[in-house]
Amino acid sequence: MEKDPRHDEQARLKRIFSTDRDSLPPDGGEGFNRLIFASSPYLLQHADNPVEWYEWGEEAFARAQAEDKSIFLSIGYATCHWCHVMAHESFEDDDVAAVLNRDFVAIKVDREERPDIDDTYMRVAQLMNGSGGWPLTVCMTPDREPFFVATYIPKHSRGGMPGLIEILGRIAEVWKTRRELVRQNCTAILGSLRNLSFANPGEIAGDEPLHGARSQLGTMYDPVNAGFGQAPKFPMPLNLSFLLRYGRRFGDAGATAMVVATLAAMRRGGIFDQLGFGLHRYSVDSRWLVPHFEKMLYDQALVATAAVEAFQATGREFFRKMAAEICDFVLRELVAPEGGFYSALDADTEGEEGRFYLWTPAQVRSILGEADGDMFCRLFDVTEKGNFEEASILNLPGPLHESALREGVAPEDLDVKVHQWRSRLLAEREQRVRPFRDEKIVTAWNGLMIAALARVFLAGGGERFLVAAEAALERILRDLRRADGRLLRSIHRGEGEAPAFLEDYAALIHGLLALHEATLDSRYREEASSLAHGMLRLFSGDGKGLYDTGNDAEAVLMRGRETHDGVMPSGNALASTALIRLGRISGEERFVAAGEEIVSVFMEGAGRQPAAHLQTLMALDLLLGPEVEVTISGGSRDEVRGMLAGVGRRFIPGLVLREEMEQKAGIVTARVCAVGTCHIPADSPAAIEEILNRALDECYPPPTQKP
Template sequence: MAAHGGFHDENEKLHRLASLDKSRIPADGGADFNRLIFADSPYLLQHAENPVDWFQWGEEAFAKARAEDKPIFLSIGYATCHWCHVMAHESFEDREVAKALNDSFVAIKVDREERPDIDDQFMAVAQMISGSGGWPLNVLLTPDKKPFFAATYLPKERRMGVPGIIDLLERISRFWQRERDKVEESCSTIMASLERLNRTEPAYAGGELEEAAFNQLAAMYDDDWGGFGQAPKFPMPHYISFLLRCWKAGRPEALQMAEHTLTRMRQGGIYDQLGFGIHRYSVDRQWLVPHFEKMLYDQALVAIAFAEAFQATGKNYYREVVREILNYCLVEMTGIDGGFCSAQDADTEGQEGKFYLWAAAEVKEVLGEEAARLFCRLFDITEKGNFEGKNILHLPVSIASFADREGLIAESFKGELIKWRAKLLTVRQKRVRPLRDAKVLTAWNGLLIAALAKGYGVTGDETYLRAAESAVTIILEKLQTKEGRLSRSYHLGQAKIPAFLEDYAFLGWGLLELYQVSLHQGYLFQALRLARDMIRLFSAPGGGFYDNGMDAEEVLIRQKNAYDGAMPSGNSIAAMNLLRLGKILKDDSLETAGEHGVGAFLGNALQQPAGYLQLIMAHDYQHAEKIEITLAGAREGAEIRALLATVNRHFIAGLVLRHAEDGDAGAGTMEAPAVGAAAYICASGACRPPVTTADELESLLVELE
């Protein structure tokens, strides 16, 4: 097997490896590759030319470990992970490291995005062992998959307090051979701790749960820079969604916290000021220096947060950011085979952020001296730079404030800025582009479908509606078996891995949002079908759902979890979907399943409210006063479209929206006028007379708010 070091265009490398005729390559990869050459995951293909004798996760690797009595070296990462690249170049491309691994271990590579079940369980192990986690995640296992050691980034030789991988592998190999009883003892302790982590605590909670969660967020809130905590600082868009619901419930300070955070993020270096879209996180408190990778789920969830901010405030600024993020996704993240790609890398040519950075001289060369002077002052571009001698573009003040300070007409200046951005983007596009992980994940596409639907709802731009509908079609055609079982991942023409709870829940969310902006009955019924399949495949005793289906592999234990990470938990979104579906369809059994899903985790949420915000939002929806709006009339008629657009411009936390034909039989009493459409609203224990115009509906909604 040949090691191929150096830096190059990762997109070209993956294309080359994916295009090879593999029918002539031996099963072990032969002299030039390892077994990962037969993978279709971009992350695994990145390691196909390592001298390490990698296996994919599966029985072949475990059988070899049992037969040779070797521990397993499990390495988990993803294609756009910066430190995964660093470790690959320093360690996995090195022949000494490869020899140490190949001689004494069975090495397995896993793409965490394809197998969140494997990643979640071993990340929990890493956090138990070391108190922290991250990627690359490297775990030592017995041949029966029991973990006994975990670490993250490992250089070849010891550096800055991080142990060198060769020395570590030698010590672990001796430990395995000479002190097997201690290995087994460690495994038993870890497995017992993992079982305890998996316990849920049902409880009853009232309004004190929402209050405790708000107080916890307020204590973490950064008054100066927005966001929560110090550094690193993540977008955490579900925090914003929760704060908007707190504001709606009577806490004006919650809206200030949400708006300040959104504005600071949009103006910061964490936001791509030229091409738009948001980077993964900021390494500093000020949102200036990002970790430059862009994840599809961040784009979706942040766009939803900005859309809800527009609905809450009516400020066009937030709606324009929704457009920016969604347009970025349509341009950069739409896959060749349809669906949306997973991520863009932080690195190009071996340097993090190189694609996004600018020198002052480069800007001057592209824009000319006078325009560059203004542009550099606006985005704080200096000769010295703010990141490794170059500049991360950011906005110390808003564009409107800058124009006012410079004595410029704001609208004219914004027009010039659009032209300058276009010129700089043209130049940037000629650079070596970051790797795009082109695999389509059902869950993350579900989130973007929800965001596109929200985007259509607040902008009326049918481009977003068509993109969402197209993504649904792709998933149902390419990521679903003939029997209707969803798959997790699609890449290089192959759909594989039975979908997990989050895939069903997030796609269900997207379908419900599509129904809410289109009233197309098909999306509602697809959401209902997924919900019933989800109940059948994932239901857990005592309420809630397991993360993996009854027909899927059980890695260590069958996890049941509602803790939010960078994305909301599958259990919380599943519960919300069931509550919404139950209300729309007036189906008590669905509502009851949703209520049990919330109740199963309330004890956990009471202990750590800020970690369960999405569950708390479902709990709030369950108990909050509902505003039920039933629209009657032809689904495609201009009149009903106008009424629907009016509803979708408002932030209504307890909204139940349906077409008259989609509720129970009693909905037949809600009839449209002979010509046009009508909206029937029931709220605060009373039903109002129907209204037939958008203006009448607007007035009624304002009154109810």
């Protein structure tokens, strides 16, 4: 029996994406709805639903007002597993569509394209329900005021959970007969939402918040499996980057050890793609074995950054290799032909989560042969019983050098074998039905990835990473910047309109500064300075930090201001870090002052919940910790790179790396200044490394084990 093409996701999406939209009427016509004209991959995934979806915009709200209907808002993203489930159960269902089309005006939003809308209503979900998630389901008035919020809702009632048709019927009845109750709910919710928008400034008085964060993370740490908390277990790269800085600043070997153990456990676990590299979203268990299989660009960027910092802090080649593997995955599977990086890979293929990544012993032996196949299965935990859905997620139960001893193979010989096996199995895997790729290019995520690639390059990772980072930057500045200089949030298939948010500006400045450090090309510093001026102009407001949305953009209920980190650092925290670094490199004190002001605004919250404000605390550490200034002048491009390589192999949180503003011809020299002393200029890579070692010994205490 042939598979229904409606449920063959790849074929369905290919049909939608290739539709000639110029031939369609404004409502999408037969077979489509208005989302067929969207740029977002997530919205396009719903373009053939029987639901009469609208994009977020005045047309939808005007219709709701005119027909006196409430809004049904559904927020998700293209690679969200439970978004797919709700779509197939309900939004592709004619009965559900009939209710929505009759009693509501339905709006779809891509949270990655419009994080302002998502952040606003996610705060409402957390206020009303104590938690949130995706798909996010909101019912609200035509004035955008919410009165009902939920996440995934099954079509029919089950397990004590009411079904969507039942819930929609109740909401429609309340809207028609108890409008005053709706208004009262909206008023109460909006009042609580406004209270969340205010930050209470604190003083930048000392290191106490840093110690508080170290203590809290130590309590959260899993000493058995590494990582933080239990199931589900997320990579939490901000935890790792903070602990590395804390370990260096205060000589805390225990803080560094938590990072080393966590990165090593992730690299060996099923959360890491052992064939194609890159990390899956999170582990559903506490052992890093069974992942939620989607792969997000921002996870790759932040974990690669933490891994290269671990290499710099410990000198262990394992971590530089891990960072390079993650970056190679991005360059192979998420890079756009015109430059820049796509957003994500879906978890599902052929309607099953993880199917693309699973193996059986028979499949392995058919490719590698009996002897090599059996050894691969022993090393990577491939068994007849399996560890997921009667097949196996590849993982390394122990380090490869230990496996080499057990197998009676020299470690270097096993490394060669493993490389060959991976190549052959990966080639075979490429013949399978591939997960859907969200080809939306998001400015913020590209900024983080540019920074990661530049840092891996600077640490000796390879020229290809610098080339890709520079190409991505060129793409962003060419295709995601309007003629007036205003950045855009994202594009897909060359289309995008939403103006960039604070996190986009801050992350791109972050990427530019990393490129400047990797090359000492003044163009990157100058571009960062220009963007920083624009960021402060667009997002500044009442002196209580920066707003998430620009003063030229739509305000959804109210202008939001994220006060704590999520999976990604908050826009304010990333902006403060970037501003401080930029101000010190460029000598523009205005930027340092602006960064310090942002840090002070969020210090009260950071004191109460330090682990939720780690990027802010890393900015605080920048302000309070020692600076190490390195100024390089003269020399050829290759000579300058030789000097930079010595810097890139060392973990220097307070690094201020500059090119001589008035470059002089002649021999390359590097001047290192730290803790009130400027050392004799170095004229070779060996000399700068020796001077940096002395300077770092003066700046930081030797590591000692702490609880």
